[in-house]
Amino acid sequence: MIAEILATGDEIRSGALVDTNSAYIAEKIEELGIKITRHNCVGDDKSELTAILLELGKRTDIIIVTGGLGPTLDDLSREAAARATGAPLILDSKVLEKIKSFFVSRQKSMPDSNTRQAMFPQGATILENPIGTAPGFSLQIGRGTFFFLPGVPAEMRKMLDEQVIPQIRKSLKDPYYYKNETISTFGLGESALEEKLADFPALFPDIKLGFRAKFPEVQVKLYQKNSDEDTLNREQERAITWIIKKLGHKITSLTSQPMATVVGNLLIQKQATLAVAESCTGGLIANWLTDRPGSSAYFLMSAVTYTNAAKQKILGVPPQTLERWGAVHEETAKAMALGAKDVSGADYAIATTGIAGPDGGSPEKPVGTICIALAGPQGAKSKRYFFPFGIRQLNKKIFATQALNLLRLELL
Amino acid sequence: MIAEILATGDEIRSGALVDTNSAYIAEKIEELGIKITRHNCVGDDKSELTAILLELGKRTDIIIVTGGLGPTLDDLSREAAARATGAPLILDSKVLEKIKSFFVSRQKSMPDSNTRQAMFPQGATILENPIGTAPGFSLQIGRGTFFFLPGVPAEMRKMLDEQVIPQIRKSLKDPYYYKNETISTFGLGESALEEKLADFPALFPDIKLGFRAKFPEVQVKLYQKNSDEDTLNREQERAITWIIKKLGHKITSLTSQPMATVVGNLLIQKQATLAVAESCTGGLIANWLTDRPGSSAYFLMSAVTYTNAAKQKILGVPPQTLERWGAVHEETAKAMALGAKDVSGADYAIATTGIAGPDGGSPEKPVGTICIALAGPQGAKSKRYFFPFGIRQLNKKIFATQALNLLRLELL
Numbered sequence: 001m002i003a004e005i006l007a008t009g010d011e012i013r014s015g016a017l018v019d020t021n022s023a024y025i026a027e028k029i030e031e032l033g034i035k036i037t038r039h040n041c042v043g044d045d046k047s048e049l050t051a052i053l054l055e056l057g058k059r060t061d062i063i064i065v066t067g068g069l070g071p072t073l074d075d076l077s078r079e080a081a082a083r084a085t086g087a088p089l090i091l092d093s094k095v096l097e098k099i100k101s102f103f104v105s106r107q108k109s110m111p112d113s114n115t116r117q118a119m120f121p122q123g124a125t126i127l128e129n130p131i132g133t134a135p136g137f138s139l140q141i142g143r144g145t146f147f148f149l150p151g152v153p154a155e156m157r158k159m160l161d162e163q164v165i166p167q168i169r170k171s172l173k174d175p176y177y178y179k180n181e182t183i184s185t186f187g188l189g190e191s192a193l194e195e196k197l198a199d200f201p202a203l204f205p206d207i208k209l210g211f212r213a214k215f216p217e218v219q220v221k222l223y224q225k226n227s228d229e230d231t232l233n234r235e236q237e238r239a240i241t242w243i244i245k246k247l248g249h250k251i252t253s254l255t256s257q258p259m260a261t262v263v264g265n266l267l268i269q270k271q272a273t274l275a276v277a278e279s280c281t282g283g284l285i286a287n288w289l290t291d292r293p294g295s296s297a298y299f300l301m302s303a304v305t306y307t308n309a310a311k312q313k314i315l316g317v318p319p320q321t322l323e324r325w326g327a328v329h330e331e332t333a334k335a336m337a338l339g340a341k342d343v344s345g346a347d348y349a350i351a352t353t354g355i356a357g358p359d360g361g362s363p364e365k366p367v368g369t370i371c372i373a374l375a376g377p378q379g380a381k382s383k384r385y386f387f388p389f390g391i392r393q394l395n396k397k398i399f400a401t402q403a404l405n406l407l408r409l410e411l412l
Numbered sequence: 413m414i415a416e417i418l419a420t421g422d423e424i425r426s427g428a429l430v431d432t433n434s435a436y437i438a439e440k441i442e443e444l445g446i447k448i449t450r451h452n453c454v455g456d457d458k459s460e461l462t463a464i465l466l467e468l469g470k471r472t473d474i475i476i477v478t479g480g481l482g483p484t485l486d487d488l489s490r491e492a493a494a495r496a497t498g499a500p501l502i503l504d505s506k507v508l509e510k511i512k513s514f515f516v517s518r519q520k521s522m523p524d525s526n527t528r529q530a531m532f533p534q535g536a537t538i539l540e541n542p543i544g545t546a547p548g549f550s551l552q553i554g555r556g557t558f559f560f561l562p563g564v565p566a567e568m569r570k571m572l573d574e575q576v577i578p579q580i581r582k583s584l585k586d587p588y589y590y591k592n593e594t595i596s597t598f599g600l601g602e603s604a605l606e607e608k609l610a611d612f613p614a615l616f617p618d619i620k621l622g623f624r625a626k627f628p629e630v631q632v633k634l635y636q637k638n639s640d641e642d643t644l645n646r647e648q649e650r651a652i653t654w655i656i657k658k659l660g661h662k663i664t665s666l667t668s669q670p671m672a673t674v675v676g677n678l679l680i681q682k683q684a685t686l687a688v689a690e691s692c693t694g695g696l697i698a699n700w701l702t703d704r705p706g707s708s709a710y711f712l713m714s715a716v717t718y719t720n721a722a723k724q725k726i727l728g729v730p731p732q733t734l735e736r737w738g739a740v741h742e743e744t745a746k747a748m749a750l751g752a753k754d755v756s757g758a759d760y761a762i763a764t765t766g767i768a769g770p771d772g773g774s775p776e777k778p779v780g781t782i783c784i785a786l787a788g789p790q791g792a793k794s795k796r797y798f799f800p801f802g803i804r805q806l807n808k809k810i811f812a813t814q815a816l817n818l819l820r821l822e823l824l
Contacts, residue, residue, distance in 0.1 A: 016435075019435070022427070028427075030426050038425075038464070039424075283701075286690075287694055289695075301716055303726065304713055304714040306707075310756055314715065343725055356702075
């Protein structure tokens with residue numbers, strides 16, 4: 001059994017929009033053990049659309065189509081599907097009522113054009129859209145079972161996950177269960193991870209192992225399928241336990257949480273508060289921490305002190321420290337962390353001072369050098385690191401992640 | 413004349429990677445006045461690849477292929493192209509020398525596998541790769557002129573822009589020049605912009621006008637083609653002058669610069685310095701400002717004061733102000749800005765305090781409320797705004813942009 005994807009719409013065809021739907025769909029379909037052979041994209045053109053639907057219906061078993069279900073005249077998926085099957089479009093009064101009530105609930109009246117969204121090719125099975133006005137539908141064209149979904153990613157994803165994937169799974173002769181786990185790690189490269197997990201394939205022959213770099217973290221991915229759900233869950237559990245033993249604290253999350261959320265959860269668990277002093281990370285640590293709702297429960301402040309004067313005035317870094325060691329030094333970082341802890345009354349403080357580049361490097365302190373300090377109830381410590389990326393934004397990211405990681409290890 | 417795009421590779425086919433190349437290529441080809449009819453994608457499979465090359469060669473004039481030019485065995489574009497034309501692969505010794513010297517310049521010896529990258533189907537014209545080891549090539553298959561490019565976006569873009577596009581332009585019967593301008597705006601929605609520019613189509617019939625939301629900014633796009641380059645430049649200049657008159661200071665950049673860079677440039681021009689005090693923006697303003705290399709020339713510090721205590725201690729906000737007005741108030745914002753200016757000695761300071769959500773809203777101060785203050789040589793002012801987005805990260809973005817925009821207007 002093979003499948004293809006068809007993205008429709010002039011915005012994608014002409015390059016005004018990048019098509020992110022097809023990658024999402026491909027992953028989900030391949031998780032069922034069905035091979036995606038091709039992706040296709042055509043614009044809002046009825047004869048082009050009809051032609052490709054007929055082509056796909058000749059060569060493929062399952063086709064996921066996105067886009068062209070809106071209320072406007074250039075939304076042509078319904079018309080093209082009807083033309084490809086030779087069947088007429090028929091108004092579904094139940095769907096029309098739903099669309100009308102969608103507008104009523106928003107205290108608006110339905111524009112006439114939305115009536116189009118209640119029209120379906122004869123023989124189609126309607127797929128409900130729980131979050132938008134555009135329902136989808138499934139339809140047989142030639143040998144192909146087509147699923148027509150909206151182009152809006154949030155709507156498409158929800159309908160694919162909740163309706164299309166279960167329906168396809170049910171139709172499989174040998175339906176099996178699929179499990180996909182993501183283990184986030186920080187501090188080891190892909191090849192080092194591969195080496196540490198070298199015995200995995202022999203120990204877990206039914207589980208496929210993969211690695212994906214999500215800078216600066218690396219994700220370990222486990223893909224497994226089994227016809228028995230219990231066996232699947234047991235195997236997966238055993239594999240994860242084995243990986244945890246091998247990688248230990250290099251694992252930051254088993255649920256794809258960003259580092260700042262992991263640290264936030266640990267602070268909540270410990271009922272502890274945090275202050276930050278940032279030089280080279282320039283506010284990135286604070287920004288990550290405050291992206292999370294409710295972060296005010298533990299995040300008190302960050303002093304983004306780009307100048308020596310600000311380091312002295314706000315964080316109380318002694319002028320002698322700056323004079324003797326310079327801005328980028330373990331001692332300066334330590335004084336910054338202690339200052340942030342002191343001025344805020346936080347339980348913990350982290351501080352960063354380094355050279356993000358492209359300028360400001362020197363032979364002893366090249367671009368990519370950072371000193372990170374951590375102050376806590378047991379005192380303060382400070383360490384120097386070097387990262388060889390040489391690109392300002394990457395440096396800011398890995399500097400900030402490294403600082404948060406130090407705190408994570410302290411809180412574990 | 414029509415064109416298609418073929419992305420190759422299992423990573424894209426299986427959804428592990430989102431294909432961003434095709435959108436880039438589509439825009440560039442359509443800029444030449446050539447219609448992209450379809451995008452296609454197949455995996456690393458020699459017979460699938462050969463089959464689609466033959467299909468494309470039957471139905472399309474120009475085909476841009478990406479991927480499959482690497483040194484490994486699953487890089488199959490060369491083999492498939494040779495098979496599709498029935499011609500053998502031939503080693504190009506000049507290219508081989510170049511690849512070898514690429515490795516020598518990095519003080520490495522070339523692995524044997526890279527020899528594959530110097531093999532081309534007989535009859536192909538080589539396209540140089542100035543930044544990687546994988547050269548591309550062009551080749552006729554059926555009616556189609558194929559351009560094979562690497563999948564690495566930076567390499568693909570450079571080769572497309574510098575070699576493929578000029579070559580296609582030269583081959584056009586009526587070659588014309590193309591100009592694409594982007595005008596960034598902030599503070600008006602798409603429909604308001606459209607209304608203000610309603611006379612444009614009548615005044616500049618040869619220029620196509622478009623709008624693209626890049627939250628929280630909206631870009632006005634001008635697309636124009638002309639067979640005479642001077643006429644084109646003159647028309648475009650006239651159009652931009654007209655738009656500047658219509659939109660005035662709503663225009664933030666004519667060169668797609670982010671707001672923080674625009675503000676940075678103005679500060680450099682005025683030789684002025686900036687301090688920031690952030691509550692609800694949580695470090696985002698500082699992070700944006702410091703993403704730009706050299707920002708230490710004008711950015712002195714940001715105090716990300718999430719607690720009232722930090723607002724008092726670091727920024728010297730009077731306890732009575734907080735008691736009387738609360739944390740989210742024009743007076744509190746003003747005290748924060750004055751405090752940041754004072755403690756840092758900066759020429760200007762901006763301050764934000766508001767409710768990013770999802771919690772913390774009230775009937776008088778709902779989620780989306782923000783007070784922004786600006787302190788400068790002429791004193792301080794403060795204002796309240798409300799944005800109806802309701803999503804924390806969007807609120808942080810529009811709050812930060814609004815604050816930077818106030819400073820921009822002050823510095824103009």
